[in-house]
Amino acid sequence: MDPQLTSQIVPIEEVKVIEECLVRLAEDTGGNYVLLLDKSGQVITAQGDAARQDITALGALIAGTFASSREVAKLLREKDFRQLFTQGVRENIFIALIEDQWILCIIFNKGTHIGLVKVLTKKATDDLSVVLERVREQQKARDDVLGSSFRTSMEDTIDLLFRD
Amino acid sequence: MALINVAAREIHCKIVYYGPGMSGKTSNLQYIHNQVPKEAKGELLSIATETERTLFFDFLPLDLGKVRGFQTRFHLYTVPGQVLYERTRVAVLNGADGVVFVADSQRHKLEENIRSLRELAVNITKQNKKFQEFPVVLQYNKRDVPGALPTATLDKYLNTLGWQRYEATATNGSGVFDTLKAISKLVISKL
Numbered sequence: 001m002d003p004q005l006t007s008q009i010v011p012i013e014e015v016k017v018i019e020e021c022l023v024r025l026a027e028d029t030g031g032n033y034v035l036l037l038d039k040s041g042q043v044i045t046a047q048g049d050a051a052r053q054d055i056t057a058l059g060a061l062i063a064g065t066f067a068s069s070r071e072v073a074k075l076l077r078e079k080d081f082r083q084l085f086t087q088g089v090r091e092n093i094f095i096a097l098i099e100d101q102w103i104l105c106i107i108f109n110k111g112t113h114i115g116l117v118k119v120l121t122k123k124a125t126d127d128l129s130v131v132l133e134r135v136r137e138q139q140k141a142r143d144d145v146l147g148s149s150f151r152t153s154m155e156d157t158i159d160l161l162f163r164d
Numbered sequence: 165m166a167l168i169n170v171a172a173r174e175i176h177c178k179i180v181y182y183g184p185g186m187s188g189k190t191s192n193l194q195y196i197h198n199q200v201p202k203e204a205k206g207e208l209l210s211i212a213t214e215t216e217r218t219l220f221f222d223f224l225p226l227d228l229g230k231v232r233g234f235q236t237r238f239h240l241y242t243v244p245g246q247v248l249y250e251r252t253r254v255a256v257l258n259g260a261d262g263v264v265f266v267a268d269s270q271r272h273k274l275e276e277n278i279r280s281l282r283e284l285a286v287n288i289t290k291q292n293k294k295f296q297e298f299p300v301v302l303q304y305n306k307r308d309v310p311g312a313l314p315t316a317t318l319d320k321y322l323n324t325l326g327w328q329r330y331e332a333t334a335t336n337g338s339g340v341f342d343t344l345k346a347i348s349k350l351v352i353s354k355l
Contacts, residue, residue, distance in 0.1 A: 007166040007355050015171035040259025041239065042167045042176040057209050060223045060239065067255035068220070075251070146168075146355050150232045157228050157236070158348045161204055162196075162341045 010135055017131055022047040025124045029117050031108040037063055062105050098125045099132055166261050166355050174235045177351050180257055182284050183266035184276040185245030188305040191334035193224050218244040221256045254287050262299035262351040264343055267322055269304050269312035278321055299350040302329035303343045
């Protein structure tokens with residue numbers, strides 16, 4: 001199989017480490033919501049206001065913004081923009097890139113100072129880089145998840161659902 | 165790259181509808197959004213201009229429910245087709261697991277189709293992926309238009325890699341689900 005098409009599998013123990021990191025970041029900054037996304041826009045995990053229903057769309061849009069900024073960077077002959085800050089009337093969003101794979105996003109209100117968010121996000125991205133490195137290295141779980149019976153069940157579901 | 169979250173027992177895959185401007189990429193998503201049962205779909209999100217041309221992307225999350233204990237989700241995106249938005253297409257393609265290339269069957273669109281397909285190959289290669297091995301399904305859309313090019317002609321110019329291809333009229337839904345089924349299965353087979 002082409003290694004470039006290999007799926008990324010985030011094991012249970014790593015998800016726990018990630019969640020602890022996001023909770024710490026939310027608590028230490030007083031942020032309302034913290035998200036970890038894959039660069040394709042998929043939400044790996046989210047912490048904060050449980051009532052949020054829109055995180056799938058939020059993930060797609062934030063990843064789109066980031067991917068778009070990467071193209072802007074290229075035009076400016078920058079390697080990439082590692083951080084983005086969006087200021088709103090009530091809430092602000094700070095987004096940071098982890099290696100070239102994950103995106104950490106924190107939503108916070110006027111009660112939190114951007115300087116604090118920047119410093120603590122930097123620490124969190126360093127910690128998450130280590131997790132990402134471990135996730136990239138681990139391969140063994142795939143066969144446990146994606147056996148041939150999974151693929152057959154998946155095809156049946158696709159046939160059942162995707163029809164006129 | 166598909167994402168498998170073992171703790172949350174979720175699998176996410178990203179499928180991008182690519183092709184020249186006005187070839188019917190958004191129409192594909194609109195039809196799917198209308199037909200799929202409510203519990204299996206999210207909102208169709210469109211970032212479009214006032215004249216309803218796609219500016220950034222359309223986004224439709226589909227939830228296939230639990231398969232062998234794993235919540236499985238397909239995220240469908242379209243790119244803006246107009247030549248002007250080349251860099252935007254690169255951004256949307258980021259991390260895609262598979263592509264549906266929506267070609268316009270009208271005779272005067274052949275060159276645009278070829279150019280768009282070439283651009284897709286370049287953009288996939290830029291992501292360090294081998295285009296020949298990348299999951300692609302071809303859709304010849306607008307088969308209902310009088311004077312549509314014969315499929316043999318389209319095959320000759322567009323399907324040199326021998327992909328699965330489907331004839332479609334996205335506005336009335338013909339061929340839309342055949343295409344979606346084909347790309348979904350192809351992506352799953354490469355997980």
